[in-house]
Amino acid sequence: MIDLTTTLNKLHFKTPLMNAAGVHCATTTELDDLLDSQAGGLVTKSATLQPRTGNPDPRYANLPFGSINSMGLPNQGLDYYLNYANATALTHPDFPILLSLAGQSLAENLQMLERIQASAFSGLTELNLSCPNVPGKPQIGYDFDQMKTILTAVFQTFNQPLGIKLPPYFDLAQFDLVADILNQFPLAFINTINSVGNGLFINLETETTVIKPKGGFGGIGGSYVKPVALANVRAFRQRLNPAIQIIGTGGVVSGGDLFELILCGADVVQIGTTLAQEGTPAFGRILTELERIMAQKGYATLADFRGNLKTL
Numbered sequence: 001m002i003d004l005t006t007t008l009n010k011l012h013f014k015t016p017l018m019n020a021a022g023v024h025c026a027t028t029t030e031l032d033d034l035l036d037s038q039a040g041g042l043v044t045k046s047a048t049l050q051p052r053t054g055n056p057d058p059r060y061a062n063l064p065f066g067s068i069n070s071m072g073l074p075n076q077g078l079d080y081y082l083n084y085a086n087a088t089a090l091t092h093p094d095f096p097i098l099l100s101l102a103g104q105s106l107a108e109n110l111q112m113l114e115r116i117q118a119s120a121f122s123g124l125t126e127l128n129l130s131c132p133n134v135p136g137k138p139q140i141g142y143d144f145d146q147m148k149t150i151l152t153a154v155f156q157t158f159n160q161p162l163g164i165k166l167p168p169y170f171d172l173a174q175f176d177l178v179a180d181i182l183n184q185f186p187l188a189f190i191n192t193i194n195s196v197g198n199g200l201f202i203n204l205e206t207e208t209t210v211i212k213p214k215g216g217f218g219g220i221g222g223s224y225v226k227p228v229a230l231a232n233v234r235a236f237r238q239r240l241n242p243a244i245q246i247i248g249t250g251g252v253v254s255g256g257d258l259f260e261l262i263l264c265g266a267d268v269v270q271i272g273t274t275l276a277q278e279g280t281p282a283f284g285r286i287l288t289e290l291e292r293i294m295a296q297k298g299y300a301t302l303a304d305f306r307g308n309l310k311t312l
Protein backbone atom coordinates (compact mmCIF):
# COMPACT_ATOMS: atom_id res chain seq x y z
CA MET A 1 0.00 0.00 0.00
CA ILE A 2 1.56 3.31 -1.14
CA ASP A 3 1.23 6.24 1.32
CA LEU A 4 1.47 9.60 -0.53
CA THR A 5 0.78 11.77 2.52
CA THR A 6 3.12 14.57 3.57
CA THR A 7 3.08 17.57 5.89
CA LEU A 8 4.06 21.22 5.47
CA ASN A 9 4.38 22.90 8.86
CA LYS A 10 0.96 22.23 10.51
CA LEU A 11 -0.86 21.31 7.28
CA HIS A 12 -1.47 17.67 6.37
CA PHE A 13 -1.44 16.89 2.64
CA LYS A 14 -3.17 13.74 1.33
CA THR A 15 -1.01 14.01 -1.81
CA PRO A 16 2.29 15.91 -2.27
CA LEU A 17 1.19 17.75 -5.43
CA MET A 18 -0.52 21.14 -5.75
CA ASN A 19 -0.76 24.14 -8.09
CA ALA A 20 1.90 26.83 -8.34
CA ALA A 21 0.78 30.35 -7.45
CA GLY A 22 -0.49 32.12 -10.52
CA VAL A 23 -1.80 29.06 -12.33
CA HIS A 24 -5.49 28.09 -12.16
CA CYS A 25 -5.93 30.06 -8.92
CA ALA A 26 -6.95 33.66 -9.71
CA THR A 27 -10.76 33.25 -9.35
CA THR A 28 -13.08 31.30 -7.03
CA THR A 29 -14.09 29.15 -10.01
CA GLU A 30 -10.49 28.13 -10.62
CA LEU A 31 -9.84 27.65 -6.90
CA ASP A 32 -12.94 25.43 -6.53
CA ASP A 33 -11.60 23.34 -9.44
CA LEU A 34 -8.46 22.72 -7.39
CA LEU A 35 -10.54 21.77 -4.34
CA ASP A 36 -12.32 19.15 -6.45
CA SER A 37 -9.11 17.76 -7.95
CA GLN A 38 -6.54 15.27 -6.63
CA ALA A 39 -4.29 18.14 -5.56
CA GLY A 40 -3.22 17.83 -1.94
CA GLY A 41 -3.61 21.56 -1.35
CA LEU A 42 -3.89 24.89 -3.14
CA VAL A 43 -2.19 28.28 -3.25
CA THR A 44 -3.96 31.45 -4.36
CA LYS A 45 -2.67 33.85 -7.03
CA SER A 46 -0.03 36.18 -5.55
CA ALA A 47 -2.09 39.03 -4.14
CA THR A 48 -1.51 42.75 -3.83
CA LEU A 49 -3.56 44.84 -1.38
CA GLN A 50 -5.75 46.22 -4.17
CA PRO A 51 -6.84 44.36 -7.33
CA ARG A 52 -4.46 44.62 -10.29
CA THR A 53 -5.14 44.21 -14.01
CA GLY A 54 -1.54 43.24 -14.77
CA ASN A 55 0.33 43.51 -18.05
CA PRO A 56 -1.23 43.84 -21.55
CA ASP A 57 -2.08 40.72 -23.59
CA PRO A 58 -0.66 38.57 -25.07
CA ARG A 59 1.16 37.91 -21.80
CA TYR A 60 1.33 34.08 -21.76
CA ALA A 61 2.41 31.61 -24.43
CA ASN A 62 2.84 27.83 -24.49
CA LEU A 63 6.18 26.79 -25.96
CA PRO A 64 7.51 23.48 -27.36
CA PHE A 65 9.04 22.54 -23.98
CA GLY A 66 7.21 24.79 -21.52
CA SER A 67 5.87 28.33 -21.33
CA ILE A 68 6.71 32.02 -21.17
CA ASN A 69 4.69 34.54 -19.14
CA SER A 70 4.72 38.18 -18.21
CA MET A 71 1.37 38.40 -16.41
CA GLY A 72 2.39 41.29 -14.16
CA LEU A 73 0.57 40.08 -11.04
CA PRO A 74 -3.04 40.41 -12.19
CA ASN A 75 -5.14 39.51 -9.14
CA GLN A 76 -8.41 40.27 -7.34
CA GLY A 77 -6.75 41.80 -4.29
CA LEU A 78 -5.93 40.25 -0.91
CA ASP A 79 -9.42 40.39 0.62
CA TYR A 80 -10.85 38.28 -2.24
CA TYR A 81 -8.40 35.45 -1.50
CA LEU A 82 -8.52 35.85 2.28
CA ASN A 83 -12.33 35.61 2.17
CA TYR A 84 -12.10 32.54 -0.08
CA ALA A 85 -9.59 30.89 2.27
CA ASN A 86 -11.71 31.55 5.36
CA ALA A 87 -14.92 30.35 3.66
CA THR A 88 -13.21 27.22 2.36
CA ALA A 89 -11.80 26.44 5.80
CA LEU A 90 -15.43 26.01 6.92
CA THR A 91 -16.45 23.70 4.07
CA HIS A 92 -13.12 21.88 3.66
CA PRO A 93 -11.47 22.13 7.10
CA ASP A 94 -8.72 19.63 6.29
CA PHE A 95 -7.70 20.96 2.85
CA PRO A 96 -4.35 22.83 3.01
CA ILE A 97 -4.59 26.43 1.79
CA LEU A 98 -1.65 28.72 1.12
CA LEU A 99 -2.06 32.46 0.55
CA SER A 100 0.54 34.02 -1.75
CA LEU A 101 1.46 37.70 -1.36
CA ALA A 102 3.39 39.95 -3.74
CA GLY A 103 3.17 43.44 -2.29
CA GLN A 104 4.95 46.09 -4.34
CA SER A 105 6.60 47.59 -1.26
CA LEU A 106 7.62 46.50 2.23
CA ALA A 107 4.80 48.63 3.63
CA GLU A 108 2.24 46.89 1.42
CA ASN A 109 3.52 43.45 2.40
CA LEU A 110 3.43 44.36 6.12
CA GLN A 111 -0.09 45.71 5.71
CA MET A 112 -1.26 42.48 4.04
CA LEU A 113 0.44 40.31 6.68
CA GLU A 114 -1.23 42.35 9.42
CA ARG A 115 -4.63 41.80 7.77
CA ILE A 116 -3.99 38.05 7.54
CA GLN A 117 -2.84 37.87 11.15
CA ALA A 118 -5.98 39.70 12.31
CA SER A 119 -8.20 37.30 10.36
CA ALA A 120 -9.25 33.74 11.13
CA PHE A 121 -6.86 32.42 8.45
CA SER A 122 -5.18 29.22 9.69
CA GLY A 123 -3.27 28.17 6.59
CA LEU A 124 0.25 29.06 5.48
CA THR A 125 1.40 32.35 3.96
CA GLU A 126 3.87 32.48 1.05
CA LEU A 127 5.66 35.78 0.48
CA ASN A 128 6.56 35.99 -3.20
CA LEU A 129 9.97 37.66 -3.48
CA SER A 130 10.55 36.62 -7.06
CA CYS A 131 8.02 37.93 -9.57
CA PRO A 132 10.15 38.81 -12.61
CA ASN A 133 7.38 40.53 -14.57
CA VAL A 134 6.50 43.89 -13.01
CA PRO A 135 8.14 46.48 -15.28
CA GLY A 136 10.68 48.50 -13.35
CA LYS A 137 10.57 46.21 -10.28
CA PRO A 138 13.68 44.04 -9.89
CA GLN A 139 13.24 40.66 -8.19
CA ILE A 140 13.74 41.05 -4.44
CA GLY A 141 15.22 37.55 -4.34
CA TYR A 142 18.26 38.87 -6.21
CA ASP A 143 18.76 41.84 -3.85
CA PHE A 144 20.17 40.13 -0.76
CA ASP A 145 20.28 43.22 1.46
CA GLN A 146 16.64 44.06 0.62
CA MET A 147 15.62 40.45 1.25
CA LYS A 148 17.27 40.54 4.69
CA THR A 149 15.60 43.88 5.51
CA ILE A 150 12.18 42.57 4.48
CA LEU A 151 12.51 39.30 6.44
CA THR A 152 13.70 41.16 9.53
CA ALA A 153 10.71 43.52 9.39
CA VAL A 154 8.24 40.71 8.59
CA PHE A 155 9.29 38.50 11.50
CA GLN A 156 9.12 41.41 13.92
CA THR A 157 5.35 41.59 13.41
CA PHE A 158 4.01 38.40 11.76
CA ASN A 159 3.61 35.44 14.14
CA GLN A 160 1.89 32.96 11.78
CA PRO A 161 3.79 30.33 9.72
CA LEU A 162 5.47 32.01 6.75
CA GLY A 163 7.36 30.79 3.70
CA ILE A 164 8.99 32.62 0.82
CA LYS A 165 8.94 32.03 -2.97
CA LEU A 166 12.47 32.35 -4.33
CA PRO A 167 13.82 32.97 -7.81
CA PRO A 168 16.25 30.41 -9.25
CA TYR A 169 19.94 30.85 -8.37
CA PHE A 170 22.73 29.71 -10.66
CA ASP A 171 25.92 29.96 -8.60
CA LEU A 172 27.06 27.85 -5.61
CA ALA A 173 28.32 30.98 -3.82
CA GLN A 174 24.79 32.41 -4.16
CA PHE A 175 23.27 29.26 -2.66
CA ASP A 176 25.67 29.66 0.31
CA LEU A 177 24.92 33.36 0.71
CA VAL A 178 21.13 33.05 0.42
CA ALA A 179 21.00 30.01 2.73
CA ASP A 180 23.04 31.92 5.34
CA ILE A 181 20.44 34.70 5.24
CA LEU A 182 17.43 32.38 5.35
CA ASN A 183 18.82 30.32 8.23
CA GLN A 184 18.66 33.44 10.39
CA PHE A 185 14.86 33.48 10.23
CA PRO A 186 12.13 31.14 11.59
CA LEU A 187 10.79 30.36 8.12
CA ALA A 188 8.26 27.55 7.84
CA PHE A 189 9.35 26.81 4.26
CA ILE A 190 10.87 28.06 1.07
CA ASN A 191 9.35 27.49 -2.36
CA THR A 192 11.93 27.11 -5.10
CA ILE A 193 11.88 27.92 -8.02
CA ASN A 194 9.81 30.70 -9.48
CA SER A 195 10.00 31.00 -13.27
CA VAL A 196 13.43 31.59 -14.81
CA GLY A 197 13.07 35.33 -15.30
CA ASN A 198 13.32 37.38 -18.46
CA GLY A 199 13.72 34.73 -21.07
CA LEU A 200 12.85 35.46 -24.71
CA PHE A 201 11.02 33.32 -27.28
CA ILE A 202 10.81 34.17 -30.96
CA ASN A 203 8.30 33.28 -33.65
CA LEU A 204 10.74 32.50 -36.49
CA GLU A 205 8.11 32.82 -39.21
CA THR A 206 6.93 36.31 -38.21
CA GLU A 207 10.27 37.36 -36.67
CA THR A 208 8.39 38.67 -33.64
CA THR A 209 8.26 38.00 -29.93
CA VAL A 210 5.36 35.84 -28.67
CA ILE A 211 4.27 38.00 -25.72
CA LYS A 212 3.72 41.76 -25.61
CA PRO A 213 4.98 43.07 -22.23
CA LYS A 214 8.60 44.08 -21.72
CA GLY A 215 9.55 43.61 -25.38
CA GLY A 216 8.73 39.92 -25.15
CA PHE A 217 10.81 39.15 -22.06
CA GLY A 218 9.07 36.77 -19.64
CA GLY A 219 9.40 34.06 -17.02
CA ILE A 220 10.22 30.64 -18.46
CA GLY A 221 8.50 27.55 -17.02
CA GLY A 222 8.02 23.91 -17.89
CA SER A 223 10.51 21.24 -18.96
CA TYR A 224 13.10 23.86 -19.90
CA VAL A 225 13.62 24.67 -16.22
CA LYS A 226 13.50 21.25 -14.51
CA PRO A 227 17.33 20.92 -14.17
CA VAL A 228 17.38 24.35 -12.50
CA ALA A 229 14.53 23.43 -10.13
CA LEU A 230 16.21 20.15 -9.15
CA ALA A 231 19.49 21.95 -8.41
CA ASN A 232 17.83 24.68 -6.32
CA VAL A 233 15.81 22.20 -4.25
CA ARG A 234 18.90 20.04 -3.71
CA ALA A 235 21.23 22.95 -2.91
CA PHE A 236 18.87 24.49 -0.35
CA ARG A 237 18.04 21.14 1.25
CA GLN A 238 21.78 20.60 1.75
CA ARG A 239 22.22 24.09 3.27
CA LEU A 240 19.05 25.04 5.17
CA ASN A 241 18.15 24.31 8.78
CA PRO A 242 16.06 21.11 8.67
CA ALA A 243 13.21 23.05 10.33
CA ILE A 244 12.79 25.00 7.09
CA GLN A 245 10.81 22.77 4.74
CA ILE A 246 10.93 22.94 0.94
CA ILE A 247 8.26 23.22 -1.74
CA GLY A 248 9.78 22.18 -5.05
CA THR A 249 8.46 23.84 -8.20
CA GLY A 250 9.57 23.83 -11.81
CA GLY A 251 9.37 21.53 -14.82
CA VAL A 252 7.22 18.74 -13.38
CA VAL A 253 5.42 16.96 -16.21
CA SER A 254 5.54 13.30 -15.10
CA GLY A 255 5.56 11.13 -12.00
CA GLY A 256 9.29 10.70 -12.56
CA ASP A 257 9.81 14.46 -12.39
CA LEU A 258 7.79 14.55 -9.16
CA PHE A 259 9.86 11.66 -7.77
CA GLU A 260 13.10 13.47 -8.63
CA LEU A 261 12.12 16.69 -6.80
CA ILE A 262 11.23 14.67 -3.69
CA LEU A 263 14.54 12.75 -4.06
CA CYS A 264 16.26 16.18 -3.94
CA GLY A 265 14.44 16.97 -0.69
CA ALA A 266 11.06 18.52 -1.54
CA ASP A 267 8.26 18.02 1.01
CA VAL A 268 5.55 19.27 -1.38
CA VAL A 269 5.74 19.82 -5.15
CA GLN A 270 3.88 22.32 -7.32
CA ILE A 271 2.97 22.33 -11.02
CA GLY A 272 2.44 25.47 -13.10
CA THR A 273 2.93 25.06 -16.85
CA THR A 274 1.68 21.44 -16.88
CA LEU A 275 -1.46 22.54 -15.01
CA ALA A 276 -1.97 25.45 -17.41
CA GLN A 277 -1.64 23.12 -20.42
CA GLU A 278 -3.40 19.95 -19.18
CA GLY A 279 -5.83 21.18 -16.53
CA THR A 280 -6.56 19.54 -13.19
CA PRO A 281 -6.50 15.95 -14.58
CA ALA A 282 -2.71 16.42 -14.53
CA PHE A 283 -2.73 15.89 -10.75
CA GLY A 284 -4.21 12.38 -10.96
CA ARG A 285 -2.05 11.38 -13.93
CA ILE A 286 1.20 12.49 -12.28
CA LEU A 287 0.30 10.95 -8.91
CA THR A 288 -0.59 7.61 -10.54
CA GLU A 289 2.77 7.66 -12.33
CA LEU A 290 4.52 8.40 -9.01
CA GLU A 291 2.76 5.49 -7.29
CA ARG A 292 3.86 3.13 -10.08
CA ILE A 293 7.50 4.24 -9.73
CA MET A 294 7.41 3.89 -5.93
CA ALA A 295 5.89 0.40 -6.21
CA GLN A 296 8.56 -0.65 -8.72
CA LYS A 297 11.29 0.60 -6.37
CA GLY A 298 9.70 -0.87 -3.23
CA TYR A 299 9.04 2.48 -1.50
CA ALA A 300 5.89 2.65 0.67
CA THR A 301 6.12 6.29 1.77
CA LEU A 302 7.69 9.54 0.50
CA ALA A 303 10.00 9.56 3.52
CA ASP A 304 11.50 6.28 2.26
CA PHE A 305 13.37 8.23 -0.43
CA ARG A 306 13.00 11.99 0.28
CA GLY A 307 16.36 13.75 0.09
CA ASN A 308 18.23 10.52 -0.67
CA LEU A 309 19.76 11.55 -4.00
CA LYS A 310 23.03 9.68 -4.42
CA THR A 311 26.12 11.22 -6.04
CA LEU A 312 28.71 9.36 -8.06
Ligand SMILES: O=C1NC(=O)NC(C(=O)O)N1
Nearest residue numbers: 071072073131133195219
Ligand atom coordinates in the same frame (compact mmCIF):
# COMPACT_ATOMS: atom_id res chain seq x y z
O1 LIG B 1 5.93 35.45 -9.44
C1 LIG B 1 5.49 35.39 -10.60
N1 LIG B 1 6.07 34.56 -11.48
C2 LIG B 1 5.68 34.49 -12.76
O2 LIG B 1 6.30 33.75 -13.55
N2 LIG B 1 4.63 35.26 -13.19
C3 LIG B 1 3.81 35.92 -12.26
C4 LIG B 1 3.22 37.20 -12.80
O3 LIG B 1 3.78 37.75 -13.76
O4 LIG B 1 2.25 37.65 -12.21
N3 LIG B 1 4.43 36.15 -10.99
